[in-house]
Every structure is written in C-alpha cells, then in structure tokens.
Amino acid sequence: MSDGGYPDAVVAAAPAVEINEPTFPYEDVKDSIASFTKQFDAYIARKRGDISDKRVYWQRTRAENKESYKNLQTKIETFSNKHEEMVKNTKRENQEVDAVRSALSQLNIRREEMDRNRALLGAQMESLERRVKNKKEAIAMKEKELLVQQGRNEPELSFFQEKLALTINSTKPDFLEFIYTHIKEKDWAQPFRFTIDLTSKEYKVPHCEPMIPNMNDLLHRLNKSRDFFTFLKLVRRSFVNLAKASGTN
Numbered sequence: 001m002s003d004g005g006y007p008d009a010v011v012a013a014a015p016a017v018e019i020n021e022p023t024f025p026y027e028d029v030k031d032s033i034a035s036f037t038k039q040f041d042a043y044i045a046r047k048r049g050d051i052s053d054k055r056v057y058w059q060r061t062r063a064e065n066k067e068s069y070k071n072l073q074t075k076i077e078t079f080s081n082k083h084e085e086m087v088k089n090t091k092r093e094n095q096e097v098d099a100v101r102s103a104l105s106q107l108n109i110r111r112e113e114m115d116r117n118r119a120l121l122g123a124q125m126e127s128l129e130r131r132v133k134n135k136k137e138a139i140a141m142k143e144k145e146l147l148v149q150q151g152r153n154e155p156e157l158s159f160f161q162e163k164l165a166l167t168i169n170s171t172k173p174d175f176l177e178f179i180y181t182h183i184k185e186k187d188w189a190q191p192f193r194f195t196i197d198l199t200s201k202e203y204k205v206p207h208c209e210p211m212i213p214n215m216n217d218l219l220h221r222l223n224k225s226r227d228f229f230t231f232l233k234l235v236r237r238s239f240v241n242l243a244k245a246s247g248t249n
Helices: 008-013 026-164 215-225 228-246
Strands: 166-172 175-180 192-197 204-209
Touching: 026 166, 026 228, 175 228, 192 228, 204 215, 215 228
Parallel strands: none
Antiparallel strands: 166 175, 175 192, 192 204
16 A cells, blocks of 8 residues: 555556646736735825815814804804894883873873863853853943933932932942931031942941941831832931930030
C-alpha cells in the first residue's frame, strides 16, 4: 500500500502528470488598487471639502439664524410693547368714549328738561300775558268807571266841602284822607281827620286824629248800609261831641 492508500501496482501503472504553475495578474491588480485608492482618496477629499463647506455654511447659517432669532425676539418684544400700548390706548379711548356718551346722555337729559321748562315757561308766559291783558282791561274799565264816578262825585264833593267843611285827599292808591274844619268854635281852622282804607270790600279806618270812641260802631254801620254820606255826617258829629266833651270847644 502506498502512503495514499492506493495499491502499489496501481500507482506504478499510472502515467506521470505534468503540473503547470498558476499565473496571477499582480500588476493589473496593483494598478486597479492604485486606481481605486486614487479614486477613493479623491472621493474622501471631495467629501471632506463638502463637509467643510457644509460646516462653514451651517456655521454661517447658524450665526444668521441666531441673529435672525435675536432680531425676531426684539421685534416680538417691540410688537408686544406696542400691543400693550395699543391695549392701553384702546382702553383709554373706550373710557373716553364712555365718558363722552355719558356726557351726551346728561346733555340730552338737560336738553329734554330745558325743553319741558321752555314749554312750561311758554304756557306760563301765555297765561301771564292773558292775565296782564285782562288786568289792563280791568284797569281801563275801572279808570273809565272812576272817571264816570268822578263826574258824579264832583257835585257831592262840593256839597261835602260846603256843608260839612270837609276836604278829601288821596294819600296813596285806595286810601282817602278826610279832614274836617270848623269843629271848634275857638279855632275853626284846627283839623280833625281820619283815613279810610278802600283796598278790600270792607271799609277800614287805619288812622283817626283825634280818635273817637264810637268809630268801630260807625264803620260797622257803614259796611252794612254802604251809605257813605251818612257816615261822614256821623263822624263830624262825633268829632264835635268829642270837642265839647273835652271842654275845648
């Protein structure tokens, strides 16, 4: 047996085989490797350049973004401040508008009140004008009646002055003063006087000099009878009696 496990006869009978050494293209591989390495280095260099450019671009962009962010923050703060100021202004303007509306409302209320007062005053003026007109007409009628009465009274006044030694004076509106003389024999010129008030329906005597005791009774009779001539005669008689009673007649 041979070392290969084959019988020695088989080994001896087998023909001899020629083995050629294998050939390997080292130069081609080397050139390929060199070309690949060159291309790879170029690729790496290109990528490094790209990375460097991108880093520069990123850094520049980052700086720009940072500046933009800062500017945006500043703008946001500015806008925020402006917004707050606008809110304050709007609030103040709303308050001013409310104040103006309130003032207008008050003015409208005052205008309506003035309109009512104007209407009321107008009605009062019309009423007053009517009253004044009626008063003037009444005064004119009274003056006319007084003129007529004066024409009637003149003969009576002359009679009073002659028969009763009486003078009549008007001291003020609706007041008449009656002055008697020839009461005292020792002094015919000494006056005896009284004033009569015609302002009301009832006659009154606010002044009498000298005062006669029965003046109230005489007034009562006059207001009841409205006979003035009799009243004047009785007053003269009372003055005469008073002078006799005093012992100075």
